[in-house]
Amino acid sequence: AQTVTQSQPEMSVQEAETVTLSCTYDTSESNYYLFWYKQPPSRQMILVIRQEAYKQQNATENRFSVNFQKAAKSFSLKISDSQLGDTAMYFCAFMSYNNNDMRFGAGTRLTVKP
């Protein structure tokens, strides 16, 4: 079974600085998707960024980018120019290409300080 590990339960960063959230996963599959979701207090799950495993190029979305290391099974999220609105829980997630079996990590609570 796939597992997703987020080893940082909590992190903080000063506004305008850069922070990196870690995520590792374990799978025997070769085709899959990886996601980072943001969950603000409203409880919505907001998709931040998505990476297809077959793509070597790291996904980017404005201030958000990932460092995808397939051999190491690592998928970290970098947030540049952190903003107060980035304060939230961040979940890393893995989805099998074959069966849509999605697994989430335990989450990292990020606090952006003014």
Place this chain on the structure above:
Amino acid sequence: EPEVTQTPSHQVTQMGQEVILRCVPISNHLYFYWYRQILGQKVEFLVSFYNNEISEKSEIFDDQFSVERPDGSNFTLKIRSTKLEDSAMYFCASSDGTGLSMENEKLFFGSGTQLSVL
């Protein structure tokens, strides 16, 4: 490590039929949630449940949906008359609610039930 468990992992049903998705939250948790993800789309919040009543629900959670905690361990989502567009992965989550505010709560997710409506 304690985990949220969901059964079944896959369910196929005919349009118009009722389905019940089952979840066993982590035993000492007090807050329970359902989310869904339609294939290729984002994960969407459906409902949160605390103290035997719904505390929040989204616009998706209409009269066709209901939740129940029938005993001390299970948390169920019922869809009364399924539609094709109900086909999705449904995630259950729970939290212990011991944070001083909602912002401190941490959700643990189950692995999901894939619902296919034919």
